[in-house]
Amino acid sequence: MASTVRQLLQTKGHAVYTVPAEATVFEALERMAVHDVGALMVLREGRLAGVFSERDYARKIILMGRFSKDTRVEEVMSTELVTVCPEDTVAHCMNLMTCHRVRHLPVLENGELVGVVSIGDVVKAIMNQQAFLIAELESYIIGAR
Known part of the structure; x- marks a missing residue:
């Protein structure tokens, strides 16, 4: 049962899919298609520079009449990043995602990119927590009779 980002990453893995800014x-x-993901972490000189998501593609390429083969990722990536650290809670991640309307949170530890948490990861972790609590309560109620 993951309650922190570190625990969540231990369960889901630390795979981070990236793309160079250029x-x-x-x-x-x-x-994104090869890895079946909705976002990539954008790196410049090995450091996190932004996030490129399906939302960026839809709003900044398609709707603006640009061409994906002529536009560099750094021109359209999201740069106002909301990040978390391994000690942050899953509930904190959900709050950040809701408040900032993002679906992916880069996980930074000592300035290094060590993972990514998606909205799906957070929802799954919260559902698992709730199932565990329900089972514990049921067990308590049955044992109290």
């Missing part, structure tokens, strides 16, 4: 949007979309 890559084309088309290359980023190909990478």
Whole structure:
């Protein structure tokens, strides 16, 4: 039962899918399709520089009439990043995602990118926590008779 980001990453894994800032949007979309993810962490000189998501593609390429093969990721990536650290709670992640309307949180430890938490990861962790609590309460109630 994951209550912290560290525990969540231990369960789901630390895989982080990235794309260089200078890559084309088309290359980023190909990478997203291969890994079946909705966002990539964008790196510049090995450091987190932004996030490129399906939302960025829809709003900044398609709706603006741009071409994915002619546009670099750094031109359209989200740069106002909301990040978490491994000691943050899953509930804190849900709060950040709700308040900032984001679906992916880069996980930084000592300035290094060590994972990504998605809205799906958070919902799954919260559902598991609730199922555990319900089972404990049922066990308590049955034992109290």
